[in-house]
Each structure stands twice: as C-alpha cells, then as structure tokens.
Amino acid sequence: MQAGIESISIYTSQYYLDLKTLANQWGEDPDKYYIGIGQEQMSVPAPDEDIVTLAANATAQALQGIDAGALDTLLFATETGIDQSKAAGIYVHELTQLPKNMRVFELKQACYSGAGGLSLALPYLLHHPDRKVLIVAADIARYGIGSIGEPTQGAGAVAMVLSTNPKIMAFDLESGIYTHDVMDFWRPNYTDEALVDGKYSIKMYITALREAWQHYVDVTGNSFADFHRYVYHLPFTKMADKAHQFLVRHANAELRPEEWKRQIDDAAIYQRFIGNTYAGSVFVALTSLLDNSPDDLTDKRIGLFSYGSGSVGEFFTGIVQQGYQSHLKKAMHQEIISERAELDYETYKEFYLFKSKLPTDGSPMRTPKHNTGRYRFAGLTEHQRLYEVVA
Numbered sequence: 001m002q003a004g005i006e007s008i009s010i011y012t013s014q015y016y017l018d019l020k021t022l023a024n025q026w027g028e029d030p031d032k033y034y035i036g037i038g039q040e041q042m043s044v045p046a047p048d049e050d051i052v053t054l055a056a057n058a059t060a061q062a063l064q065g066i067d068a069g070a071l072d073t074l075l076f077a078t079e080t081g082i083d084q085s086k087a088a089g090i091y092v093h094e095l096t097q098l099p100k101n102m103r104v105f106e107l108k109q110a111c112y113s114g115a116g117g118l119s120l121a122l123p124y125l126l127h128h129p130d131r132k133v134l135i136v137a138a139d140i141a142r143y144g145i146g147s148i149g150e151p152t153q154g155a156g157a158v159a160m161v162l163s164t165n166p167k168i169m170a171f172d173l174e175s176g177i178y179t180h181d182v183m184d185f186w187r188p189n190y191t192d193e194a195l196v197d198g199k200y201s202i203k204m205y206i207t208a209l210r211e212a213w214q215h216y217v218d219v220t221g222n223s224f225a226d227f228h229r230y231v232y233h234l235p236f237t238k239m240a241d242k243a244h245q246f247l248v249r250h251a252n253a254e255l256r257p258e259e260w261k262r263q264i265d266d267a268a269i270y271q272r273f274i275g276n277t278y279a280g281s282v283f284v285a286l287t288s289l290l291d292n293s294p295d296d297l298t299d300k301r302i303g304l305f306s307y308g309s310g311s312v313g314e315f316f317t318g319i320v321q322q323g324y325q326s327h328l329k330k331a332m333h334q335e336i337i338s339e340r341a342e343l344d345y346e347t348y349k350e351f352y353l354f355k356s357k358l359p360t361d362g363s364p365m366r367t368p369k370h371n372t373g374r375y376r377f378a379g380l381t382e383h384q385r386l387y388e389v390v391a
C-alpha cells in the first residue's frame with residue numbers, strides 16, 4: 001500500500017509588487033533581484049487577507065472532485081500564527097465546511113512544518129487506509145520596509161489531500177533528517193517582522209542540506225542518480241541553484257550547468273512571481289514542477305528538500321503516479337498568478353502597514369474590501385477575528 005498526494009492546489013494573494021519598483025525605490029539595480037536572487041515579483045496580501053483566507057482558498061480548490069467525507073485530520077502548517085491558542089485551521093474547517101468528526105491542529109517550525117506534517121500523515125494513513133488527511137500550509141513573509149529581506153517577501157498557501165489513493169505522487173517512507181539550534185532567522189512573539197542574518201541563513205540552509213542528504217544516503221543506500229528532478233524550499237529561486245550546485249559537487253555528479261539546471265528549473269517558475277511562502281514553499285515548488293514540466297514525469301522519483309530556519313532540514317522523496325496530469329489544476333494556478341493586479345510602491349506600503357492599524361483593545365473594526373478570492377478577513381470585534389465568504 002502507498003500513501004501520498006491525491007489532490008494539490010496553491011493560492012496566492014491577488015496583488016503583487018514588481019521588484020523593479022522596489023529596486024527603483026531603493027536605488028538598486030533591478031538585476032540584483034531579477035538575476036541576483038532570481039525574483040521578479042512578490043505577492044502582497046491585501047488588508048482583508050490573512051493566512052486563513054489564503055488557506056481557505058487553496059483548500060476549496062484542492063477539495064474539488066474529492067470525497068471530503070473521508071477526511072478526519074487537518075494539519076495547518078504556518079509561522080504566521082494569528083492566535084497563540086486557537087489553530088487557524090479551525091476557521092478554515094468552518095469556512096470550507098469540512099466534516100465535524102475531524103481533528104484540527106497547528107504545526108510550527110519555520111518553513112519546515114509543512115514537510116513535518118507530511119511525516120506524521122503518511123504512517124497515519126497506512127494504519128487507517130480508508131481515511132484522508134488535509135495538510136494546509138499558509139504564510140505571509142514579512143521582513144520590514146527597507147530591510148535586507150524585503151525583496152524576499154511573498155504570500156501564499158498550498159493545500160494537499162493525502163490518502164492511500166495517491167493519484168499524483170506516492171511518497172517513500174524513508175527520509176534524511178537533521179536538526180541544529182542556530183539563530184539564522186526567527187520572529188519573537190512581540191514582532192510581526194522576521195529577524196534574519198541573511199548570509200548566515202544561506203550557509204545554514206546548505207549545512208542542513210548536506211547533513212539531511214548524508215543521513216538519507218546512509219539510511220537508504222540511494223544516490224544522486226536515482227532522482228529525475230529535485231525540488232527545494234525556495235526563499236528566493238536562486239537558492240535552489242546554490243543548493244543544487246552544492247549537492248551536485250558533494251555527490252560527485254558530473255553534470256554540465258544546463259543538465260543540473262534542467263533538474264530544478266521547472267520547480268521555480270511559480271515562486272519567481274509569488275516569492276517566499278515559508279511552510280508551503282517546497283510544495284508550491286512541487287506543484288510548479290508537476291504543472292510545468294515539459295517531460296512526462298510518470299514513474300519518476302523526485303527528491304525534495306525542506307529547510308526551516310532555526311533549524312530543521314529533511315530530504316524526502318516521492319514517485320509521480322501514472323495519469324497524474326489529469327489531476328493537476330495547472331490552468332487554475334496559472335490564472336491565479338497571471339490575474340494578480342500590480343501595486344505601485346505607495347499602495348504596497350499602505351497594504352503592508354495596515355496590519356499595525358488593527359485594534360488591540362477589543363474595539364470593532366471593518367476591513368476595506370479588496371479582491372481576496374472566495375474568503376475575506378472582514379475585521380475584528382471584541383478581540384475576535386471575523387471571516388466572510390465572498391458572494
């Protein structure tokens with residue numbers, strides 16, 4: 001028996017900032033972003049959007065054509081928590097009308113928690129083959145106006161229905177794992193902007209890749225050549241180039257640049273425009289690969305690396321299933337990204353700063369209406385968040 005992805009869908013906010021606009025604002029060469037970090041645009045959430053609305057949109061899409069009655073678990077992976085106690089997934093459960101006999105809880109470890117959720121879901125499904133698990137990962141990457149991390153912001157969600165009928169990808173159970181306590185990126189409870197030691201975080205990412213890969217090789221005996229494509233956590237798309245170049249050298253694989261680039265490039269197409277989606281990033285990249293690969297990936301083994309600062313890394317693997325193309329939502333995903341409206345710098349700043357205007361004293365507030373897909377964050381009253389289904 002196998003377990004894996006029966007359905008997968010991504011969603012991102014309907015507004016974006018072109019990084020040329022950011023470059024003009026700060027007097028940088030746009031190529032520093034377009035070429036240097038491999039990012040052209042970043043999605044920017046509207047004031048009436050948050051991780052719940054992003055996640056609910058992705059969930060509604062992923063559930064199309066699925067028997068939701070078999071779902072008994074929703075794992076919500078995020079580092080953009082909206083409450084210290086209540087799981088954001090409970091709002092998503094209500095908004096998308098999921099069955100009442102479910103468990104819902106939240107997972108956190110920076111960008112790693114989506115992959116962490118998968119490691120819990122797979123053995124669970126193999127013990128309960130008639131059930132399904134929903135993993136939703138949603139995040140809004142915020143580093144601060146004018147900060148070093150500003151061009152690597154973004155927002156988005158991915159929802160995956162996992163079951164023992166993996167129509168898209170079946171995961172292998174063995175993986176390589178690594179944990180090391182480092183301060184490369186973190187966000188104390190009193191701030192909603194991440195603190196980061198940028199160059200050090202890149203080094204820590206590569207260290208975690210090396211260690212998780214080595215553990216994977218030791219556990220499985222598999223080697224670099226066993227993989228057709230590689231999918232990486234993408235804080236910015238150039239990170240995959242750095243990581244894969246490292247792995248190629250480390251594994252003594254003799255590949256020309258166009259050969260190793262071919263192993264990673266289709267996975268970076270969506271994130272070049274969306275930006276960092278933290279916990280969901282490696283699965284947004286997987287969706288990009290599956291949607292955009294010109295070759296048939298049937299029966300091909302894919303290597304995936306998830307990295308969460310702080311730090312945890314996992315190298316895990318899956319096999320693409322026969323007929324997978326007919327279960328993808330490629331046209332929907334491409335439309336969501338291409339239909340976004342461009343923001344000028346002032347409007348981006350206004351959207352960004354809106355969060356600080358939310359009342360913290362319990363007084364009521366209605367959020368202004370923007371395009372947020374099917375769900376919106378309608379405001380606050382008595383310290384409670386209000387959500388609406390958009391007609």
Ligand code: HMG
Pocket residue numbers: 029031032033035036037079109110111112148149150151152185196197198199201202205233234235236239276278307308309
């Ligand atoms: P920076 O100092 O602004 O940029 O920081 P830089 O000066 O290092 O330039 C970036 C690249 O652009 C360099 O290339 C330059 O040479 C090149 P590299 O040496 O790296 O190959 N460049 C140009 N190229 C072409 N034309 C030009 C030009 N100018 C320069 N004119 C940094 C960049 C990514 C560090 C910063 O944006 C940052 O701190 N971002 C946030 C942290 C981050 O994304 N870290 C990634 C690893 S950690 C991770 O993935 C976890 C994370 O997702 C969080 C989580 O787990 O929750 C972040």
